Amino acid sequence: MSRQTKDLSEMMPCCRVCLVEFDNDSHSSRLLSCGHTLCRECLFGIKHTGNAYAGYNHWRSKCPTCRAVIASGSAHPRNFDLDEALDVIRYMQLTKAEEACCKECKSWHPVKSMLFCVYCYREASPYCTVNSDALVSVGDFLFCGPCAIDGHVREGHEVQKYARIHESIKENMAEGDKVSARELDDVLGIDCDCHSKLSQEETQMTEEEEPEEEADNESSHENTPPSYIQVPPIYEHYPPAQQSLLAAQPPFQLMYPWGTAQVQYIRPVQFQFQFYGPYGTAIHTCMAPNPNQYYAFNLPQPTTSMSIHILP
Numbered sequence: 001m002s003r004q005t006k007d008l009s010e011m012m013p014c015c016r017v018c019l020v021e022f023d024n025d026s027h028s029s030r031l032l033s034c035g036h037t038l039c040r041e042c043l044f045g046i047k048h049t050g051n052a053y054a055g056y057n058h059w060r061s062k063c064p065t066c067r068a069v070i071a072s073g074s075a076h077p078r079n080f081d082l083d084e085a086l087d088v089i090r091y092m093q094l095t096k097a098e099e100a101c102c103k104e105c106k107s108w109h110p111v112k113s114m115l116f117c118v119y120c121y122r123e124a125s126p127y128c129t130v131n132s133d134a135l136v137s138v139g140d141f142l143f144c145g146p147c148a149i150d151g152h153v154r155e156g157h158e159v160q161k162y163a164r165i166h167e168s169i170k171e172n173m174a175e176g177d178k179v180s181a182r183e184l185d186d187v188l189g190i191d192c193d194c195h196s197k198l199s200q201e202e203t204q205m206t207e208e209e210e211p212e213e214e215a216d217n218e219s220s221h222e223n224t225p226p227s228y229i230q231v232p233p234i235y236e237h238y239p240p241a242q243q244s245l246l247a248a249q250p251p252f253q254l255m256y257p258w259g260t261a262q263v264q265y266i267r268p269v270q271f272q273f274q275f276y277g278p279y280g281t282a283i284h285t286c287m288a289p290n291p292n293q294y295y296a297f298n299l300p301q302p303t304t305s306m307s308i309h310i311l312p
Helices: 003-010 040-049 080-097 118-127 145-153 162-220 235-246
Strands: 029-031 037-039 115-117 159-161 227-230 252-254 260-267 270-277 280-287 293-298 305-310
Touching: 029 040, 037 040
Parallel strands: none
Antiparallel strands: 029 037, 115 159, 227 260, 252 305, 260 270, 270 280, 293 305
């Protein structure tokens, strides 16, 4: 922003109470009977809610500038002359902000084709040891064509077009963004590799621990005594046999009872069933039984078989 544009921004009229620039909304200008101007919001507060200037009499509020009494029944129209002046100042701000001013001749006539003295900028940079970007900027060494010829070219200073310098700065910033993006990708790639290696090591450690746990489970159930359930071979004794089977752990039901059933716990989720009947012996190993699941065991004789119903 040039000095002229900065001066214009500092000269913008504002409300004397809230110090906010006038606009076309809640801070629109309102003209008092004494000639001073307040924003609509502050005028409403003075007249209807009271403030430090209102005193004890709510309807005799006073102007904060000249202490004149504000009439309660007046309409207080907008200050149209002030609004027009504000529009002109805002237009000047927009037009001047796109141009640059000469730092040498102090004429403050904005010129778009401004020149930049590289020599002066390089000579001033060593004196800035804390924050060179804030203390020494390219805008501090802009000169118009006549001033560059009179005070810089004759002394052998290096003068370039400001537009070219500006484009060079933008290109350097874009290149810096690309370098930062590449560095970020490299960091993310290293992070992904570390996570992958860590996952592989955790998987390997888990696989090494599983056989040890299985060995512990087998050794803990190796000496578990078997549970014998006597099943009478006579068909009339079926109800007592069924009751004895229901009382067993895990509970199961013998559909065609005869012989002796032996249940041996091998693992926490695996059982072994052995049946001793008049025609031979049947041995079966299975996983933990599910509710309402049938298991069929064939004895050595081809004409005999029995089914076991695992109760829930």
